[in-house]
Amino acid sequence: MIRQDPSRIDPKRRTGLNHRQKQFAAPTFQNVEYKHRLNFYIIPPTSDITLEQFEQWAIDRLRVLAELEACSFRNKSPAETATHMKPILDKYLPLSSSVSGSTALQNERQKDHYSHFILRLAFASTEDLRRRFARAESMLFRMRFQADDSKERQAFVESLNLDWETVGDDERREYAEQLRAAGGGYPKRIEEENYFKVDWERVPELVDSRRVFLKYGKAYVPGREQASIIVAEFTSRLEKDLELTARGLPRLDEDDRLAPILAHLSANFTTPDASYSSSQTALPGADISARNIDALSASFPLCMQSLHRSLRRDAHLKHYGRLQYTLFLKGIGLNLEECLLFWRTSFSKITDDVYNKEYRYNVRHAYGDVGGDSNRRGNGYSPFSCQKILTEHPPGPGESHGCPYRHFSIDNLTALLQNVGVKDQEVLRGVKEDKEKQKFHLACNRVFEYVHKQEIKKVRDEGTWGAAQLETIVHPNEYFKRSYLLKNMGNNPIESDGKDADVRMEG
Ligand code: SF4
16 A cells, blocks of 8 residues: 555565565555455555545544544443444444445445554554554444454454464363353353453453453453453554554655655544634633633632642642643633733742743743744644543642542542532532542533532523533533533523534544
8 A cells, every 4th residue: 555665675584574564575566355344454455545545534534433532531331332433434434244235345344444554654653642543443343343243253253363272161161160250150051151261461351350260371251252352352463563563654754645644644633522722612701811710710620620729729830730720721711911910920929030930931832822842733732631631640749730530539539529519428429439430520520410400400401502512521621611601691691502622533
């Protein structure tokens, strides 16, 4: 697909290349015949496609992966995700079964195959992108695997030649008790289930949830858990291949047709909820000014309320807290002048000179007023999404940033919630359970629903807000926007535009 000049490879090195290195060996341009609907993407594509196809196919796949990520952030169940994804997959990445008799079958599979490899190139460059790409691709693979026709699925699994060891009858009987215990008492008669032995590292999900019996480093996986093994295998191969792709990336820099397309694609693999811009949160008529932040903070999510309280208590915030809070304030529509004024007045214990030397530049930088690297679009950084706050830069001693639902101890979290007025024991108990299950978004949304329960009931009863406007919040700025709109319904004619800007990927 991406032609490599064969003369650049030493002929002596060409022989003996393993299958992964073959992508850099002399290419044999040919059309592949796709026997199976599912694909482990082992062999890179080698036939020609146009530059337009290259870009369009990748963009179409990107839309699918973005929606899958959004479903995951919104804690949709597998069944809800499958229902939500069906029209999107039908539109952008259809994949008919072999028995469908579809004439588009080979073209669909080719697009699936090529688009996967194009995105590999686009997303191999950083660890974060590789991790997210592998996760989204694994979700897509799992969904397709589960939806596949059972005979076709079995034929596909057999074609993989995985080195699973079948557990023989004697061994199965010997460990019958342990096997049944791991299966929660299933099967009643051990003969009713087949088992495979694999290295335990290959099925971390099953080991984590104690759904397999372990012996001498091997996991005894029941046949009904086949999907887990296959998906784990898919993920681990993809992760390894992405690292190999990353190493080969510098060669691609020489291709000035592809490099800009790939850079554009990866720039658009923003976290679905990371692309929040101030125009999407704009609240026309609202007083978003330095002097009004104290009043507005009643509508802030807990992460930002916590930062605001620390700032008021200490007249200072450490670097990462300032960045998280500045970007949030920028996202709610506070302009640069007002933001500079806000920080200047908030840091009341320092002189103008110290403020100008040590803090002013960083605020301007966050707004894209100075600096270049991260200010690609001239607007500075985007406000942090929940995902970013939850997963990156956990706060250290003396720092106040992060997400209280994740980073605070349960006692400190409960105390903070009580301080901001959440005293209902049932809500606090629910938050504790959410935290224990690591469902931090749910805890935050639980509190949001409690704090706004009357207003939510009103917009529901009156039908003024649709379901999309009441979906799970996954961005602090969306929290503020909804909270502000709900709290100001009576004395402010502003209506939410209902755009969940935080769940769409550009491109
Ligand atoms: Fe803030 Fe998101 Fe945590 Fe809520 S879940 S407190 S909005 S980071």
